[in-house]
Amino acid sequence: MRMIFTKLVRLVVVLFVVTFLSFWFIKLIGGNNDLVAKMIPFASIEEKERVREEIGLNKPFFVQYRNWIGNFVTGDLGQIYTGSGANVASVPVSETIVKRLPVSLELMLYAQLLALAIAIPLGVFTAYRAGSKFDRGSNMAAFGLLALPQFVVALLLATYVGAKWQLLPTQANVDPFPLSPADNWQYMLMPIISLALAQIAIYTRLLRSDMIATLQEDFITTAKAKGIPAKRVLFRHALRPSSLTLLTVAGLNVGALIGGAVVIERIFQVPGIGGLLAASILSQQYLLTQSLVVLIAIFYILLNFFVDILYSVLDPRIRHARAVA
Amino acid sequence: MRKSKKSADAAARFETEPAEGPLLQVVDLHTHFHTGRGVARAVDGVTLSLERGQTLGVVGESGSGKTVLARSIMGLLPKSNVERTGSILFEGREIIDASNDELRALWGSQMSMVFQDPMTSLNPVMKIGNQITEMILQHLDVSKKYAGELALAQLKAVGIPEAERRLKEYPHQMSGGMRQRIMIAIAIACGPKLLFADEPTTALDVTVQAQILDLLEEQQRERFMAMILVTHDLGVVAGRADEIVVMYAGRIVEKAPTGLLFSDMRHPYTEALLRSIPKLSAPSHSLLQAIGGRPPDIVNPPTGCKFSPRCPYVHEKCTQEEPPLVDATSPDHQFRCWTPVGTPENRAALEANRAAGLESALAVVEDVLPAGVSTATETLPQVTTSHLRGGTINPKGSV
Ligand SMILES: Nc1ncnc2c1ncn2[C@@H]1O[C@H](COP(=O)(O)OP(=O)(O)OP(=O)(O)O)[C@@H](O)[C@H]1O
Ligand code: SF4
Ligand SMILES: [Mg+2]
Numbered sequence: 001m002r003m004i005f006t007k008l009v010r011l012v013v014v015l016f017v018v019t020f021l022s023f024w025f026i027k028l029i030g031g032n033n034d035l036v037a038k039m040i041p042f043a044s045i046e047e048k049e050r051v052r053e054e055i056g057l058n059k060p061f062f063v064q065y066r067n068w069i070g071n072f073v074t075g076d077l078g079q080i081y082t083g084s085g086a087n088v089a090s091v092p093v094s095e096t097i098v099k100r101l102p103v104s105l106e107l108m109l110y111a112q113l114l115a116l117a118i119a120i121p122l123g124v125f126t127a128y129r130a131g132s133k134f135d136r137g138s139n140m141a142a143f144g145l146l147a148l149p150q151f152v153v154a155l156l157l158a159t160y161v162g163a164k165w166q167l168l169p170t171q172a173n174v175d176p177f178p179l180s181p182a183d184n185w186q187y188m189l190m191p192i193i194s195l196a197l198a199q200i201a202i203y204t205r206l207l208r209s210d211m212i213a214t215l216q217e218d219f220i221t222t223a224k225a226k227g228i229p230a231k232r233v234l235f236r237h238a239l240r241p242s243s244l245t246l247l248t249v250a251g252l253n254v255g256a257l258i259g260g261a262v263v264i265e266r267i268f269q270v271p272g273i274g275g276l277l278a279a280s281i282l283s284q285q286y287l288l289t290q291s292l293v294v295l296i297a298i299f300y301i302l303l304n305f306f307v308d309i310l311y312s313v314l315d316p317r318i319r320h321a322r323a324v325a
Numbered sequence: 326m327r328k329s330k331k332s333a334d335a336a337a338r339f340e341t342e343p344a345e346g347p348l349l350q351v352v353d354l355h356t357h358f359h360t361g362r363g364v365a366r367a368v369d370g371v372t373l374s375l376e377r378g379q380t381l382g383v384v385g386e387s388g389s390g391k392t393v394l395a396r397s398i399m400g401l402l403p404k405s406n407v408e409r410t411g412s413i414l415f416e417g418r419e420i421i422d423a424s425n426d427e428l429r430a431l432w433g434s435q436m437s438m439v440f441q442d443p444m445t446s447l448n449p450v451m452k453i454g455n456q457i458t459e460m461i462l463q464h465l466d467v468s469k470k471y472a473g474e475l476a477l478a479q480l481k482a483v484g485i486p487e488a489e490r491r492l493k494e495y496p497h498q499m500s501g502g503m504r505q506r507i508m509i510a511i512a513i514a515c516g517p518k519l520l521f522a523d524e525p526t527t528a529l530d531v532t533v534q535a536q537i538l539d540l541l542e543e544q545q546r547e548r549f550m551a552m553i554l555v556t557h558d559l560g561v562v563a564g565r566a567d568e569i570v571v572m573y574a575g576r577i578v579e580k581a582p583t584g585l586l587f588s589d590m591r592h593p594y595t596e597a598l599l600r601s602i603p604k605l606s607a608p609s610h611s612l613l614q615a616i617g618g619r620p621p622d623i624v625n626p627p628t629g630c631k632f633s634p635r636c637p638y639v640h641e642k643c644t645q646e647e648p649p650l651v652d653a654t655s656p657d658h659q660f661r662c663w664t665p666v667g668t669p670e671n672r673a674a675l676e677a678n679r680a681a682g683l684e685s686a687l688a689v690v691e692d693v694l695p696a697g698v699s700t701a702t703e704t705l706p707q708v709t710t711s712h713l714r715g716g717t718i719n720p721k722g723s724v
Contacts, residue, residue, distance in 0.1 A: 131405075218445040225401055226460040226511065227433035230425070236459075240450050315450055316495040 004309070011305050018297045019072070023065050026290045038284040042084035051081055051088065055287070072294070078287035093291050097273065101295075103177050104265070104272030108257045110181075110192045112250065115199035122200075123207025123246075124234050130212055142201035150260045154194035154267045161190060173269040191268045195260050199253060203246055210242035217241075240314055247314070251307035258296055346417055348518055348551050349375040349398070354411035354421075356390075356397040356575075363624045367393040369575035370411075375568075377518065378549040380542075382562030382583070384598060385572035388620045391555045392441075394572070395521045398553075399436055400428045415519070434464040437512040438521040439541075442528045443504035447496040453480075454492030457511050464515045479510040483540060502533035506540065513544055520545065523555045538565065559595075560602040563587065568657075571595045574621045574631040577650065581658040591653055591665035593636045617685050630663070637686040638664055638674040 036052050043051070052058060055078065056067055071078070077097065079090035126135040162170035172187035181188075214220065215238055223237045258274075265274035273292055280288035312319040356368035367390045375381050383391050396402050398413055400423065413421045415436070420428065440446040448456055457476035461467065467475070473492075480488035483506040496504055505525060512520055522541055526534035542565055545552050554562055562569055562583070569586050571579040571594060579592040590596055597616045618635035621627055627634050629644040636643065642663050650661045664670040678686035 218440055218442060219448045221401060222438075222440060222446045222508070222511070223448065225399065225432050225438045227429045227431070227463055228459060229429065229463075232459075237448050237451070241448075317449055317497050320495075320497065 003312075007305065007308065011301065014301055015298060018301065019069060019294050020065065022290060022294045022297060023068060026286055026293070027061070029286075035284075035286050036081075039286065040081050040083060040088055043081075043088050044086050047083075047086055047088045054079075072291075077291040080285050080288055093288050096276065096288070097291065097295070099176070100271055100273045100276045102179055103270060104258075104261055104274055106179060107188065107191055107195065107261055107265070107270065107272055108254065110188065111195035111199065111257060112254070114192055115196040115203055116250065118196075119200050119203030119207060119246075120239070123204045124211055124239060126204065127208045127211030127215060127238075127242075128230070128234055130208070135208075138204065142205055145197050145201035148198070150194055150198055151263045151267065153197055154190070154264050157190045157194060158267060171269045173271060175271065177271045187268075187270065191264050191270050194264050194267075195257060199250075199257070202253070203250065206249055207242060207246050210245050211238055214238045214242040243314060244311060247307055247310060251304045254303055255300055258300070347374045347414075348377045348416060349373075350412070350414040350417075351398060352412040352414075354394070354397060354413065355409065356393050356402070357408045359406040359408065360624065365623050366575050366626070367623060368397055369623075371570075371572075371575075371577055373570055373577070373580070375519070375551050375553065377551055378545075379567045380545065380552045380554055380562075380565060382566030382569040383553060383555045383572060384557065384559050384562060384569060386557055386598075386616065386620050388623070389572040390575040390623070391557075391572055392523055393575075395438065395523050395553060395555055399432070399438060399521060400425070401432075401438070433460050433517070434515045435517055436519040436521070437515075437517045438523060439505070439508050439512045439525045441524040443501050443508050444528065446508055447504055449496055452493055452495060453499075453507055456507075457492075457514055460511060461514055475514065476510075479514050480507070482544070483507070483510040484536075485510070501529050502537065505529060505533075505537050509537070509540060509544065513548065513550065516548060516550075518551060520550050520552045521555070522552060524557065525554075526561070527557070534561075558602065559598045571598065574623055574626055576631065576661065577659075578632065578662070579660040580650075581653070581660075585655070585658050589653065589658065589667075591658075591660040591667065592662050593638050593666055593671075594632050595660075596666050597635075617688055630661075635685055637678060637683070637689050638666075638671050639678065639683075639685075640664065640674045 036048050036055070036057065040048065040051065056064055059067070068078075075094055077093035080093055080096065081088055081090045083089050122138060126132075126138050129135055158170045161167045168186050168190055170190070172184075172191070174187065177187075178184040211234075220233060220238055223233045228237070261272060262274035262277055264270070265272045266278060269275070273296075277289065277292045280286075280292060351371060351373050354368055354371045355366070358365040358367055369390075371394060373381065383394065385391050393402070397409055400420065402409070409421060411421065412419060415431065420431070447453075454473065454476055457479060458469070458472040461472040461475050462469065465472070465475075477488055477492060480491060485491050485503060485506055491499070491503075491507075496507070499507070505528075509525075520541075525541065526537050529537060538561065541552065541554070544550070554566055556562055559569075566583050568580070568582050570577050571586075571592065573594050579586065579590070579595045581589070586595065587599075590599065594616075601616055616635060621631050621634070627644070629642075629647055630636070630639075631647070633639045633643040640663070646663075648661045648663045650659050652659055653665075664674055675686055675689065
């Protein structure tokens, strides 16, 4: 328990640093006054001044940060401003994000699950039969996949499966986007596969090498000498101690997945935050960009926090060592 | 239940019924590893047999092939680059060509093994209780609850205090000695007929070693279980084994009932092993004698007698021709030496080697030799291990 408490304190500190840096960087990019001018370039001078006032851009930097973070935790992420002349309208940033975020989370979750669902049995089996034809074949396939960028996979899928053979729709820009897997699998399948393929290769290779090391351990011979069937030896005895690296990388890889999602969502027109982020940068909606960057950072940090806790669940030695420390 | 049935099916795959006669008969067993350097003859023509409930001690230095022998008999070697030939009869049934599926019915339930290092031979991320019950459930037709009770009873039988609590703990929460007790509990949980104990005390504190050996002996007697006790220390098997085989470079160099081996030791290597047992009664320093020289390279062994480069009694014939395994005074005592210990020829070879300044011959300290081995009256300067050239093997602590 004390271990979790220390970790929580550390987590809060990291979150503060990250939000502050995101806030600061975006400011650096724009400079105070330019930001509004870029957001609504055709608005009248009075309107621009009103918006500056509303955002609080004329206040000192630290006051701005404090206000922003105060609003952020209550869910007020600011507004998206559009319009020209004296007609400037605004929509809350949170409204847009709430509509888009679940789509991206779904995409990443399924991509991750698909990758693990294939990589775990494959990694275990190739380790068990290391050096076999199957192992060498899967090894080569893995390197092939790693060499292939995600967007190439996505474009190939879109060209052949989507356009040429017309098996799946390539334009997922449906509104509202159906979030139930039963309704939206045909929109999600190709984006998920595009994101998952490279992960499958990475995860399989990682698990395979850790499994090979574990299978040399004495306790595996013990299990065998007890008359335990090979399948149980592999999955009950060897998999868990071999899965820590995989877990770490799977957690860190979510960063790569987010980056990948930006591209993949654009290619398949998936209405997720990837597309939104790209659009927000292009249309200079800096409040939206800022919110998205911070949200992604928080998501990433929280996820890796849970990965860290999972170590202790998987390995009692870590649990007890931490309890003592 | 489902699982135990699988076990039974596999057992039924053996065509023959268990037969009368010795529990285990190994005939001319060879285990060769194909390595990058050539063929490693880790076990090279071993023949032995073991009656039910008896203990066989297998003694030899590190690298002599004891572990490979035990694992070859049990069929636990890795599959790749290994070649096993010969015959292994367990209860009269040939098991050398049995598949893993068939052997799985024997592993744990008929024969099991206690390994050398208790720190690494238990699964670190599995509770002790589960490590015992999974095996019980695999082999016996019992409920989960009953398996749990059996596991508890096993832990109590091997002398684990607060057994209930320990069932829910992980290996790293226990000492080495306790872990080895747990390994023993696991190994005997399903009542095997044959237990391999591969240096079960080497990794443990000296104070714990005797306790573990006594525990093994006690459990063995209670369950009428045969045991193959592997050790590098003659002292360990001295009071415990019914019969002893001494191994050198994958071969048996001497084999005898325990009493006979100590009273009428014939092979120079056995004698050297005996000398390397530290004796509590003797003054320290002067008496510790390690065996000089290195164990032979089993890929390119010396020609002739494999012990010849280190033997104090070596003579010309030894380096040309390997001695066969011959009977001593009784057929159950066999040895492999041209000029066995205690013969005038042996004595003469030693004198000649000393005169020639052969290091191994000079290193022999006569007054440490046990009774029954010929001793001369003249006193020679005592040579301690520190005077020997590098590459000496220092036997690890013994009881
Ligand atoms: N898988 C393998 N491949 C090649 N050689 C091997 C293999 N396993 C064992 N050997 C060799 O076989 C020989 C006998 O090894 P073994 O482990 O049986 O010795 P040991 O008598 O048990 O020694 P120790 O007291 O150190 O346990 C050694 O020379 C070892 O290098
Ligand atoms: S006397 Fe010769 S045959 Fe006998 S052990 Fe020594 S070297 Fe080998
Ligand atoms: Mg060994």
